[in-house]
Amino acid sequence: MRLSSYFLPTLKNSPREADTISHRLMLRAGMIQQSSTGIYSWLPLGFKVLKRIEQIIREEQNAAGWNEMLMPTIQPAELWYKNNCYNDYGPEMLRITDRHKHNMLYGPTNEWQITDIFKKHIHSYKKLPSRLYHIQWKFRDEVRPRFGVMRGREFLMKDAYSFDIDRETAKINYNRQFMAYLRTFNRLGLKALPVNADSGLIGGKMNHEFVILADKGESEVFCQKDWLNADVNIDKFDYNENLQPVVDSYLKRYSATKARHDPVNCPIELGNLINLPCIEVGHIFYLGNKYSEPMGARVTCPNGRKKVVHMGSYGIGISRLVGAIVEAYNDKNGIVWPEKIAPFHLGLINLSVDDMTCRTASEDIYTKLCSAGVDILMDDSYYRPGVKLAIMDLIGLPWQIVVSPRHAVNKIVEIKNRRTGKREEISVEEVLTRFAPANQALT
């Protein structure tokens, strides 16, 4: 992509409305634009990141054995009449009346809807387990949205659901998602901690939050110190094996959210306990019969009797993740994207567009890397060098290639690693061998 034809409205000053660092940077980098409180338009750069994250999540959900589908954003209110949920949900639910005076709502979550779909089609234990997920926008009319996309009212979420014959088999799916989450966050370049919320309860509801550590996180986690250096390298495992031992190996370490942490009964001695700010990015639940029972989601068992299915639901806040990642990865000059989710893998800066040598070299590199499948943003603008460098730092692409009159005559360019700031002068030929995907795992 050429910067000259890319919609990238960067800002030198951040708008007054933004206070949180990730919010400011996302506005300044031209990623998002606020529409109203907690509701944003995603401009091309932000949209690209959103899609990258979405795709990694999708691949991992598929790998874990879930079926992708899509449920609507607008739901009929009748779905929520069970157990008086429609009334109990309160003002957080955005209620809509259509022209026929039917009560509708913009879905804050999809448990009722998915259960409705399940029960209409699945009637036998032989069809279990059943695993479905979708990636869709949700709306919760929060009392106070804040932190930009980290806590919006409209948000993109991956929500997966599982249906099983009993608690034990439901646990298998729960463990699958647990591992899928570790893999997903790992691929996103994030160190995510599963936070055991209800560690002591047996047979009751079970749920884990996944949080990433960030200096200005909105919540806090209490955990064992060795979590921080824990090996989250989970490349080698088989979803069809018994995952319980692996999951247990992660859960043996203590972790709790601020709200759930009990300093009196904490099993960890103080010296081994650490308290850190974090952001919640995922949540998995074993739901039991909470939705299946009132909805009448039952299957016929081998003995001919009907049985209410056991459900699980598993969410990842995708739009929130974008903000959370920016919150975790930035420096004084701007965003510093982890390579796997960067909107472009590298930025090619032609410092002097009028210089024919620079232009020829830039076009040459651009053409060759593009055809090699590298996703590049080339700054072919007439901005001054200082502006170009500042913008490239701001939008945080992992690598920068600088073509300047200083070096271009000698077929040399400068490459800079955005994270380390380390610069290196290499030949044009070497650029190709270094950044083409055949030689380096960039994608």
Added chain:
RNA sequence: CGGGGUGUAGCGCAGCCUGGUAGCGCAUCUGCUUUGGGAGCAGGAAGUCGGCGGUUCGAAUCCGUCCACCCCGACCA
């Protein structure tokens, strides 16, 4: 939902107290100069001063009211 704060050019802000023809920086447009960290000079364009009502000869400024947005708390992916 309680408490605090802000609405003036695309962005950041001054002006308001003490009413009198709308200002500054950056961005943008034109020209010249400059060219490795958000340039310099000169010129230009751009505003129903959040909306409505009131006071006044005259309102960005004073009064009333409504709206939008931000921050702190309680609450959530």
